Structures are given as structure tokens and as C-alpha cells.
Amino acid sequence: MRSRDCFADGTVVISGAAQLPMSTRLPDYSLANLASRVAHEAVADAGLDPADIESTLLGLAPSALAGVDRPEYWIADGLPAPKSLRGRVHTAAASGLSALRLAAAQVAAGKARHVLVVAVDLADEASALARMVWQLLDPLTERSLPVNGITMAAIQATGFMASTGCSEEDLALVPVKNRANGCRNPFAQLRAAVTVDDVMASAVLAHPIKLLDGSPRTSGGAAVVVSNRAALPASAATVAIAGLASRAGTYPMGARMVAANSSYVDGADLRAAAARAYRAAGIGDPLAELDFAEIYASFGVIELISAGALGLAGSASAVTMLREGHFGPEGSMPVNPSGGATCGNPISATGLIRVIEATEQLRGSAGDRQLSSARSCVVAAVGGAFQLQEVAVLRA
Amino acid sequence: VPSSVHITGMGVATASIPNYPMEELIADALDRALAMSALELSALDGIVASGNDGDEGLLSPLLRAEAAGAAGREYLYMTGGYCQAVAAAASIVASGLSARVAVIGWGTGVPVVDENETMSADPFFLRPVGATPAQMRRLRARALGYEEGGDCEKSATSARQDAAVSLILASGEPARGVVTLTDWRSGFRPYLPAPDDLDPASWRREILPQPFDGFDLADVEEPGLSQWMQSAVGLVACLSTLRDKGAASPRWFVEEVGPLGQSMTALALECVS
Numbered sequence: 263m264r265s266r267d268c269f270a271d272g273t274v275v276i277s278g279a280a281q282l283p284m285s286t287r288l289p290d291y292s293l294a295n296l297a298s299r300v301a302h303e304a305v306a307d308a309g310l311d312p313a314d315i316e317s318t319l320l321g322l323a324p325s326a327l328a329g330v331d332r333p334e335y336w337i338a339d340g341l342p343a344p345k346s347l348r349g350r351v352h353t354a355a356a357s358g359l360s361a362l363r364l365a366a367a368q369v370a371a372g373k374a375r376h377v378l379v380v381a382v383d384l385a386d387e388a389s390a391l392a393r394m395v396w397q398l399l400d401p402l403t404e405r406s407l408p409v410n411g412i413t414m415a416a417i418q419a420t421g422f423m424a425s426t427g428c429s430e431e432d433l434a435l436v437p438v439k440n441r442a443n444g445c446r447n448p449f450a451q452l453r454a455a456v457t458v459d460d461v462m463a464s465a466v467l468a469h470p471i472k473l474l475d476g477s478p479r480t481s482g483g484a485a486v487v488v489s490n491r492a493a494l495p496a497s498a499a500t501v502a503i504a505g506l507a508s509r510a511g512t513y514p515m516g517a518r519m520v521a522a523n524s525s526y527v528d529g530a531d532l533r534a535a536a537a538r539a540y541r542a543a544g545i546g547d548p549l550a551e552l553d554f555a556e557i558y559a560s561f562g563v564i565e566l567i568s569a570g571a572l573g574l575a576g577s578a579s580a581v582t583m584l585r586e587g588h589f590g591p592e593g594s595m596p597v598n599p600s601g602g603a604t605c606g607n608p609i610s611a612t613g614l615i616r617v618i619e620a621t622e623q624l625r626g627s628a629g630d631r632q633l634s635s636a637r638s639c640v641v642a643a644v645g646g647a648f649q650l651q652e653v654a655v656l657r658a
Numbered sequence: 659v660p661s662s663v664h665i666t667g668m669g670v671a672t673a674s675i676p677n678y679p680m681e682e683l684i685a686d687a688l689d690r691a692l693a694m695s696a697l698e699l700s701a702l703d704g705i706v707a708s709g710n711d712g713d714e715g716l717l718s719p720l721l722r723a724e725a726a727g728a729a730g731r732e733y734l735y736m737t738g739g740y741c742q743a744v745a746a747a748a749s750i751v752a753s754g755l756s757a758r759v760a761v762i763g764w765g766t767g768v769p770v771v772d773e774n775e776t777m778s779a780d781p782f783f784l785r786p787v788g789a790t791p792a793q794m795r796r797l798r799a800r801a802l803g804y805e806e807g808g809d810c811e812k813s814a815t816s817a818r819q820d821a822a823v824s825l826i827l828a829s830g831e832p833a834r835g836v837v838t839l840t841d842w843r844s845g846f847r848p849y850l851p852a853p854d855d856l857d858p859a860s861w862r863r864e865i866l867p868q869p870f871d872g873f874d875l876a877d878v879e880e881p882g883l884s885q886w887m888q889s890a891v892g893l894v895a896c897l898s899t900l901r902d903k904g905a906a907s908p909r910w911f912v913e914e915v916g917p918l919g920q921s922m923t924a925l926a927l928e929c930v931s
Contacts, residue, residue, distance in 0.1 A: 317844075322737075324711050325711055325737075332710065332737065332916075334737070334738070335916055335920055335921075338846060338848050338920070339848035344846060344847075344848045345845055345846050345847065345848075345864075346846070347844075347846035347921070348742070348745070348746075348844050348846075349736050349737070349738040349742045349743075349746065349844075349921075350736065350737045350738060351734060351735065351736060351737075352711055352719050352735050352736075352737050353719055353720070353733070353734065353735055354719065354720060360734055360735075363734070363755070364734060364746055364749065364750070366753070366755075367746075367749045367750045367752075367753035367755050368749045368753075369753075370752075370753035370754065370755070371748075371749045371750075371752035371753040372752075373749050373752075373842075506755060507732065508732045508733055508734070509730065509731065509732065509733070510705070510720075510723050510728035510729055510730070510731060510732075510733035511729060511730070512720055512721075512723040512724040512728055512729050512733075513724055513729060531730075534730075645719075645720060646720040647720075649720040649723070650720060650723075650733055
């Protein structure tokens, strides 16, 4: 039996990637058109013919977002190889990265040489976003409270501030960094820099979360081709999937904010998932051995919790690393050089967009946002209210 | 990479609505599968779940995951048929990403989301004419019945029960009497099949080797369950038959799901008694 480190030999690679510039609305596209566009572009980017695709996976968050129940039946027709559709993965905002994990498993198991992963969202397709978020919650213990995506982040932020001693201004440094990065990303939805003063002066949504702390409502699409390296020409521009892991922490929020389990505030579930992915990839010291990170974080506090849990701050705190500029594009550990979800957050696709941004960096094709050193990285995504963590380690 | 994956345990739990919470059904099905495998929950390193998130008015991939034993484990949720999730789990085990995985499916007989039926139709072609999944299944059953003389009423069975199903998949050496999953294949046809391509048998011929030797849903149909859970419960019945009688050469179990049967997954099962 091959062990978890079967990904460490570079057999499973990303061979193609495509995304569209994100926007609040993409009025020229239906959900099916959007999926078709990015899927065909990713296959072309891999230098493959549609007939080469032996499996297709969709990463789609709740049906309520699409306004269509089981949207896979609608989307399939326009895909490059519709008969190869093997199913839809749904783990909320982690859907794209979860689907990538299954694609990698199919390639590693020898069930397909090339697997296409597609993730799309049209933010204005459904009017029920708030209701969908409400569905995250336990109907007996949580729904009676005024909880939504913003107030959940506020609970997380107050807990994080209490445990680390950081300030609201510290939290504001995350969107300031990310919005500056987004100015160099042609796919970003928000491409204007902001200052700490701008963030602090923006409307308080739920203390301490302010309008500019969070990600926008976004439409967008992404697609990636996962291949067996042996099935590609030697000249193909590939990125190796060196480690993968996930971990569910599905207890109610309150049960994850106590002494025995404080993963909602300290990211313990993400830390455990990362440990598995790092072990598979042979990473012992992530701060020393990785060059950058693309982390799904819909609010600044989530980026800080995640960076610490992923070991990107070493023995220092993530807040200290951020204050000292280490997480900036010129720092020792750039975090979200694309601008991250702060600059565009199509929920189904956001995890896969992190993979694509990492892939472009590792290929050296990230344009104005290209880092000076990009040979290996970690990608992470969160599903629901910190209920599922997905981690991938990628190498050039 | 191993060529096969073993099914070491299985469990089914059903209840007439609304006597039993879905979480209890899920936990019962998992407990039974673990007991048959002589395993504790701690022996599992992954959970693959199968369900339809629109049916229950919940973000069921995450809210039901705790009952499915996912906390602290690798987790994946698939929205297609149950066998599609089994195929996904088989790839995960065969790849070495996980060594022991429970595949847990659940379905409610009475979807609680009001708009679910109309949401299930293509917004451009089918929703304007009021098509729903149940109506589409009946239309197809009528067409097949007209052409083949089949039993339309049986094909149009409506849902009345909640159900949960669990299988335990594992790598390693097979023990006698354990069913081995030697292959898994899927096929999909785009949204609107041509009028002359409504017969699932034609689709089966495309994705399966010939001659076909296996079970199909007609052998194991359980009146009262949703179409969603028919294949899951049917698969367990098929596995029980194989364990009792054995089959030295693979027999295929075929699942067909989707409003128009667009998605088909086939599992090759073998058991040397």
C-alpha cells in the first residue's frame, strides 16, 4: 500500500489553470456559460484536447447560491468533456480545494490521467445569500441568535484579540496589505489601496468588524487541470501537488471556543490539517521551507488565525509578522500576494482561485504580482464557520 | 497503488417520518457498519458523505458531518448519488490519502425546502413549463413503459421515508467473505438527452464492459424510499447477497441518478466465499 507521501514524488501535477476577472456581477454569463468558459480555457492552458479529460469534478457551494438545485445537471452540457463528469463536491467555501483533493486522488489511484476541476459562482443569481449562511447554523442552538457571516467573524475577532492582545488597528493591517496586493492583480474585483485610517473609519458592521475588513460579494469562476506528470510532454509547465489534507471541525461554534477545544479562535483544526499536509510533503519548518502562502480568508482575522496555524509565523506571532512587514510581497513570507479573498470572493471558486494564484506564482507567470522567490507554497481554504479546513502544499 | 478496495462493513437505518432525527439515523448506520467491521470510530481517518444539500434546509455537508463522525477527520461531501460517493472514497483509499473511510449517505423522504422542486429544473428550458424532478421521472417512465412495456408505477415510486446508509472502505489484504471493490466507473450525459436516448441501458452499454453481469435497481427497489436513497439501500442489499453467496468474478452494481438519469456509476464487486 502506498502511503500518504505518494504525492511527494511529483507524479500528481497541476497542468492547466484559468480564471476570469472577478466582479460583483458578470451579466454576460449564466452559471453554465461561466463554467464552460473557464473549463475550456484551463484545458487549453494545459495543452490538452477536451477528449483528453477523463474525469471532471465540480466544486460548487450550496445550491441556494446558484438558485438552481443540483446545478451540475445544468452546467454539464457546456463542459469540455461532459460525459466525464464524476460529481459535485460541496464543502462551502472550501469546495474548490476539496474538489482538487479528490481530483488528485483520482490521478494518484490511476483512475484518470487528466482531471478537470471547475468552480463557479454568480453572486446575483440567488437572492438568498443571508438565508444560505443561516443554514450553516444548528437550528436549535444557534439559529435563534443573530448570527451571520459577519457576526461569526466578530465573535472570532474578539476572541482572537482577547487571546493575543492585538488591536483593531492590527486587524486593519490585513486588508491594507491585501488591497495593495490586489492593485497588481488584474483578476481582482477590488483594485484600490486603502489605509488603516480608511478601514478604521469605515462602517462598523459588528464590532470589531468593519466594512473594509471583509471581502466583497463576488461573481467569478476558476478551473484547474490535475494530471499525471507522465501523461504530459516534458515541456509542460506543471506544478506538483506535494501534500494534501483536510480536517473537519464540525462541532457548533460555542463548542470550539472553550478550553478543551478553542479551534474557532486559535485554528487548532487547521494546524492539525497542515501538520498532515506538511508531513506528506516532507516539510519540517514551514517558515523556512515555504516561499509564500495563498490563504482563503473572508475577514482579516481569519488570515491572522490561519497564518499562525499554518506555521507561517514561526516562533513569533502572526500579528508581529504582519506588523513587521513579513507577510507583504517583499517580506520573508508573503501571504496572499494576489490580494486574497479581500479583493474578490466568489464562494464556490475562492479555494480554487487560491490554487490558481499559487500556480501562476510557481510557474513564474504572475505578472506584476510575481514574487522574487516562488518555489513552494501552502494553500488553505475554510468551509463554513471554520467547520472544514483544506490544505495543499504545491511545488514548482 | 492497490488495484482494489475492500468493503468491510455496512449499515442501514430507516425511519418513517418524522419519528427519528436524521442525525440518529446517520449515527445508527455508521455504528452498524463499524460493528460489522469490528472497528471503533477512531480507526477511521476519513469520511465521505453523500446527500442533497437543498432537501433539508440546512447546509447539510457541515451540519450533518458531526453525526457522520467527521470531526477531526478528513472530510468530503458529494451531492450526486450514493455510489458516486463510494467511487470517490474508493479513489481516496486507493490513492493512499486515507486508509479507512466511511461513506455515509442520507436522504429525507419529504424535502423541507419549498422551492426545491422548481429549483431542480433548468431555469431556461424546464422551469418555465413547470417541470419537477418527480414529473420528469414519471415522463421518462411513461416513455420507457410505452416502448418497452415496463412497469410505470414501480418506476414512479414516491418518497416517504428517511434513510441513512454507511459503508466502511479499507485498503489492505482482503479477508475471506469480504467484498472487494475491484473497479469503479462513471458516465454522464448532458442535461437534455435526445428523445431516442432515454433508455438507461444504452448508457450502461457505453460505460460498462460487455457482457454485463450484475445487479440493477429493479432487483432491489425498496418502495417508500426516495430515488436518492434507492441506490444506497440497493447497494447494501446487493452486498449482503454477495457476502452470502459469493461471486468469484466481478458483478456490477449500477446506480442511475439525476432528474433524467443523467449520471450513472457502476461498481465492480467480488467476493470469494
